[in-house]
Amino acid sequence: MPSLATNLGTAAVVTIGRSLRAHQELAIYHYLSTFVLTFAVITLANIIYYCYIYPHVSHLRQIPTAQQAPVHKRFFKETRGPGVVGWMTSVPNNGLIRGFTFLNRELLIATNPETLKEILATDAYSWVKPPSYAELLSMIIGNGLVTLEGPAHKQQRKMLQPSFSYRHIQELYPTFWAKTKELVGSIQDDIRRIESDGIIDIQDWMGRTTLDIIGVAGFGMDFRAITDLSSQLVSDYRQMFVGDRSPGSLIAARVLPIKLIKYIPTRRLKAVWTSTRAISLFLQTRITERRAILEKSDQVLADKDILAVAMQAEAYTDAQLIDHSMTFLAAGQDTTSFALTMAIFQLSQDHALQDRVRLEIRRALPSPGVQDAIITSSDMEVLPWLTAVCNETLRLWPSVDATGRMSLHSDRMVAGTKIPKGTLIGIPMHAYHRYYPLWSATSYSASEWHPERWFENIEKGEMNLTGGATNSRSFMTFNKGARSCIGERFARGEMAVVLAGLIGKFEFTFNGASGKGKPLDNLDIMYDFTGSVLGGMWVHVKEVEGW
Numbered sequence: 001m002p003s004l005a006t007n008l009g010t011a012a013v014v015t016i017g018r019s020l021r022a023h024q025e026l027a028i029y030h031y032l033s034t035f036v037l038t039f040a041v042i043t044l045a046n047i048i049y050y051c052y053i054y055p056h057v058s059h060l061r062q063i064p065t066a067q068q069a070p071v072h073k074r075f076f077k078e079t080r081g082p083g084v085v086g087w088m089t090s091v092p093n094n095g096l097i098r099g100f101t102f103l104n105r106e107l108l109i110a111t112n113p114e115t116l117k118e119i120l121a122t123d124a125y126s127w128v129k130p131p132s133y134a135e136l137l138s139m140i141i142g143n144g145l146v147t148l149e150g151p152a153h154k155q156q157r158k159m160l161q162p163s164f165s166y167r168h169i170q171e172l173y174p175t176f177w178a179k180t181k182e183l184v185g186s187i188q189d190d191i192r193r194i195e196s197d198g199i200i201d202i203q204d205w206m207g208r209t210t211l212d213i214i215g216v217a218g219f220g221m222d223f224r225a226i227t228d229l230s231s232q233l234v235s236d237y238r239q240m241f242v243g244d245r246s247p248g249s250l251i252a253a254r255v256l257p258i259k260l261i262k263y264i265p266t267r268r269l270k271a272v273w274t275s276t277r278a279i280s281l282f283l284q285t286r287i288t289e290r291r292a293i294l295e296k297s298d299q300v301l302a303d304k305d306i307l308a309v310a311m312q313a314e315a316y317t318d319a320q321l322i323d324h325s326m327t328f329l330a331a332g333q334d335t336t337s338f339a340l341t342m343a344i345f346q347l348s349q350d351h352a353l354q355d356r357v358r359l360e361i362r363r364a365l366p367s368p369g370v371q372d373a374i375i376t377s378s379d380m381e382v383l384p385w386l387t388a389v390c391n392e393t394l395r396l397w398p399s400v401d402a403t404g405r406m407s408l409h410s411d412r413m414v415a416g417t418k419i420p421k422g423t424l425i426g427i428p429m430h431a432y433h434r435y436y437p438l439w440s441a442t443s444y445s446a447s448e449w450h451p452e453r454w455f456e457n458i459e460k461g462e463m464n465l466t467g468g469a470t471n472s473r474s475f476m477t478f479n480k481g482a483r484s485c486i487g488e489r490f491a492r493g494e495m496a497v498v499l500a501g502l503i504g505k506f507e508f509t510f511n512g513a514s515g516k517g518k519p520l521d522n523l524d525i526m527y528d529f530t531g532s533v534l535g536g537m538w539v540h541v542k543e544v545e546g547w
Contacts, residue, residue: 051075051104058106059420063098064091071104078102080402080527084109084431085447095415096425103255107404108425113438113473115415119405119425120473120481125150126412127405130424135258137529140240140276144327145486157486159316160324163309169489171304172217174374176494179216179226180501181368183209186226187506191541199511201536206340206498207333211237213494214332219286219325220305236278237329239271276326283325287311287318328487334530335399336491341537342397343389343499346449348510348539349520353451354503357385358544361504367547368501380496384461386503388451390496391467396449398477401430401527429476430527442468504547512538 051071055061066087068074079101088111091097095115101107110116119127128134128149138147148156162168187205191198208225211234215223225234256264262273290311307325310316316324347354364382366373380386403426410421419425432438439446442464444453456464469475478485485491502508513523514535524534 055100055104055106060098060106060108060417060423063096063108063417064093065098066091068099071100074100075104076102079107079426080428081430082434084402084426084428085434087111088431088435096417101426105424108419108423109431110414110425110427113471116427116473116476116480118414119427120479120483123412124482125154126408127425128408130404130406132258133404136261138323139258139262140272140326141330141529142280142323142326144324146327146331154482156320156324157482159313160310160486162313163306164486164490166489168304168306168309169493170377172490173377173380173493173497175217176213176497177368177375177501179209179213180498182212182226183498184368184501184505187502187541188543191543197540198542199516199538199540201516202344202508202539203337203341203533203537206337206344207238208234209498210333210337210340210494213336213498214329216305217490217494218306218328218332219283220303220308221286233278233282236275239275240279240330279326279329280322283322284318287321287325291318330529331485332487332490334532336494338399338531338533339390339393339397339491339495340498341533342531343393343495344502344508344539345510345513345537346393346396347389347503348508351507351509353385353389354507357389357503358507360385361500362547365500365504368505369547375497375500377493380493380500383496383500384455384463385451386496386500387463388454390492390499391454392449392451394477394492394495395433395467395475397531398429398433399530400477401531402426402428403479427476432474432476438470438474439468441466441470444468505543507542507544509540509542510538511540512536 055065068079079099087097087099087109093111095110095112097109097111099107099109110119129137129147134147134149141147145153145157145160183205187200190196190200205226211225212223215221215225223234223237224231228234261269286307290307294311306328307321310324311321347357360383365375365379404424405427406425407419407421407423411418413419414425434447436446439453442453444450452458453468454464456462467475473480478488478491510520512518513520514533514537515522516536516538518535518538525531526534
């Protein structure tokens with residue numbers, strides 16, 4: 001459907017044309033009324049065409065098409081989640097299914113690993129994020145690896161690789177553990193208060209913890225989010241990612257020119273832009289400080305954080321460092337926070353499994369209460385049940401539920417079909433992970449949480465590294481190919497260490513989904529940049545003695 005800018009431009013041309021033909025000056029009222037009427041007629045005509053005519057004349061109409069509700073019932077709804085799993089199950093296809101999403105935009109869904117390979121590996125840089133979405137993201141999280149495309153992405157990823165090397169991530173495990181110890185101590189203090197009922201919003205705690213970890217491990221800077229609730233910087237950052245499900249916000253993001261969105265005077269958008277400026281200023285100050293140290297120390301920094309390693313490469317401008325740092329913050333904080341939240345959510349409903357994981361952790365790791373104790377990546381490699389819990393949570397609850405790629409060139413061949421330039425193809429991670437044919441190498445249901453699927457032999461603790469996946473592209477939490485997540489090792493290590501400290505020390509019991517005391521079926525997850533549980537994830541916490 002044409003953008004608002006296109007409709008406004010057309011209306012303006014028509015109005016000016018009428019004015020010129022009239023050979024006289026139109027009164028301002030007449031001019032405006034003509035403009036508004038023309039704009040309304042054009043918009044209505046476009047809605048009628050793209051909702052009721054275009055689906056039947058589209059060049060893609062031969063692709064198997066999903067049955068959907070009447071357009072007036074789904075015009076403001078996005079196509080994602082369980083509905084896509086239903087399509088993949090019920091619509092016979094050869095790798096593509098056609099459907100219609102928000103504002104009835106035509107959308108193709110890639111349904112099998114072969115189609116994914118064509119888009120993400122074979123011809124990766126011929127497919128880009130939808131430009132309007134990428135531009136909006138870059139305004140919030142910087143123009144880093146998430147939004148860069150083509151040769152720029154390839155070059156920047158190669159330059160950043162040393163910061164995320166296996167060896168460097170190994171060196172960060174003591175940092176993960178130090179912050180985990182701080183988290184455990186703070187939760188102990190919280191639930192020991194006389195007025196405490198022992199019930200906490202674990203999502204809030206996980207958000208603060210992962211922000212602290214990315215601060216120290218990413219920038220050598222302790223935000224103190226775990227202990228200092230009054231920090232303005234922490235408040236500014238967290239305001240950037242407060243979910244907003246209102247149709248008005250979605251319409252603005254999809255229809256309005258991106259540069260115009262900055263000037264819409266809503267409270268939510270003002271908070272986002274204020275927060276973005278504050279975080280960008282903080283990062284600029286941090287980079288300037290590091291530049292000064294580098295100049296005095298012959299281009300050597302003692303720190304081992306990601307920013308320090310990147311700066312010593314001497315290949316980035318300050319603007320590029322700010323962009324990448326903003327991306328690290330967003331991609332490295334909220335994603336792991338959501339994964340940890342959902343891991344606790346699942347474990348809080350299964351005390352027997354909690355006990356099993358806790359016993360394993362206590363046998364292998366020192367207590368967080370041991371003052372000088374540290375852990376290494378090697379310590380974490382002997383915890384099969386903890387690894388299985390992490391893997392299964394990342395599978396069932398991916399932090400990003402879907403992404404999309406748009407064709408840059410005309411007539412690209414995908415699944416034997418010519419795809420016109422500008423066609424949007426959805427890559428629904430959430431759906432792949434719950435689609436049984438992609439996970440049928442075990443008997444466990446793909447739509448349910450079963451850490452056992454990651455074992456070859458449970459009694460011997462021998463792991464199954466695929467989890468029953470029938471293809472390497474069945475598991476898409478970290479994407480695949482040229483666009484795969486550069487921080488996967490960081491995220492996996494951080495998640496495992498934090499979860500080890502929490503499960504080792506506490507017993508968690510489910511209390512409320514999307515609200516304190518709310519039942520399980522009240523769970524309301526919103527996927528914006530990443531997933532978040534609206535209303536929080538509430539659990540009762542009890543210390544378990546003996547560690």
